[in-house]
Amino acid sequence: MEIKLVNVGKKYEGRENFTIRHINLEIDDKDFCVILGPSGCGKSTLLRMIAGLNSITEGEMYFGDRLINKVEPKDRDIAMVFQSYALYPHMTVYDNMAFSLAMRKERKEVIHERVMEAAEILQITDYLYSRPSDISGGQRQRVALGRAMVRKPSVFLMDEPLSNLDAKLREHMRVELVRLHKSLNTTSIYVTHDQTEAMTMATRIVLLNDGQIQQVGKPEEFYNRPANLFVAGFIGSPTMNTFSGHYRNGKFISENENIIVTPNAEDQAALAPFEGKAVHLGIRSERFLSGEGDDGKIKANVEVVEMLGKEKLLYCKLSDGSECTISQPGYFEYAPDEIHNFHLDKDGLHFFDSESSERIN
Ligand code: ADP
Ligand code: MG
Secondary structure: OOEEEEEEEEOOOOOOOOOEEEEEEEEOOOOEEEEEOOOOOOHHHHHHHHHOOOOOOEEEEEEOOEEOOOOOHHHOOEEEEOOOOOOOOOOOHHHHHHHHHHHOOOOHHHHHHHHHHHHHHHOOHHHOOOOHHHOOHHHHHHHHHHHHHOOOOOEEEEEOOOOOOOHHHHHHHHHHHHHHHHHHOOEEEEEEOOHHHHHHHOOEEEEEEOOEEEEEEOHHHHHHOOOEHHHHHHOOOOOOEEEEEEEEOOEEEEOOOOOEEOOOHHHHHHHHHHOOOEEEEEEOHHHEEEOOOOOOEEEEEEEEEEEOOOEEEEEEEEOOOOEEEEEEEOOOOOOOOEEEEEEEOHHHEEEEEOOOOEEOO
């Protein structure tokens, strides 16, 4: 099912401002769309509007060609999994999964078939007759997914379904959810504040801030071409390094002139209208090359070294006191409080208009 939002907005009663503003969005059939953004930016509000649990203040929402603004949740052919996926404690796993179908007076054989099928996919067949209190958190989370799956919805909605699990299990469930999506092939919308979840699972990411879309695209597009400084700061771990400065005579010059770099020809063409203007340079940690090089040199005092195995993260201070994070191969040797020379990889430079914070190159 395709979902389309046209200029959708939400204003809660008693609130001065709109919580969701001018959302224009098309979600393709069978997409795994992740709505990402900081806490309080309106993710759950938007998801609940798609589910029909929140009213839509302005704009139009379509499922396929059907305008659904006023359609009841139960008539939208959706299933939703919440962060707090309270299962009925006195019922078995089987009955928890069967419950919604039983309520709808579905035939027993149909219910059995659906529950068994979902249990098979989720690998929970072995404890169908256990109670929720007797299984682990990860297993309970799968039961919650199963409960939604048995309804065979056209749209699957999930609101931070992994946030109650520990880190290891979350990592595991990310892969499981991608597999599950592949086998179900159902349009899914998944809400999270965790950029790693978005980057690893999404076919498409919608990044929200303050109720407005900042960027829509594939994970690679977010990483390689963040649309503005907010996106640049939100996506990627460690966070992209940014330096304020000017573009002058074909060079970027940082505020205290400790970074001077001539961008590549393509970036120079994009930067031409910004001659003499304030711009921000962005560069990811892995785009610092070891050694002096002949342009874009920096001298960095390596203050803290984090050994992560395949890479080392170097938390550095430059001569003007500004900070940056540099990644180098794990087998390179660094001792804390040594000064090292690096230079910038010119194919990894991002430029932003300091005034509007929009991407330039
Ligand atoms: P997120 O899921 O991104 O953390 P929410 O959608 O839950 O954000 O909330 C967005 C904003 O809307 C917050 O400022 C929140 O306080 C407000 N909000 C959420 N629900 C209601 C409500 N029922 N009535 C009034 N304001 C609400
Ligand atoms: Mg929320």
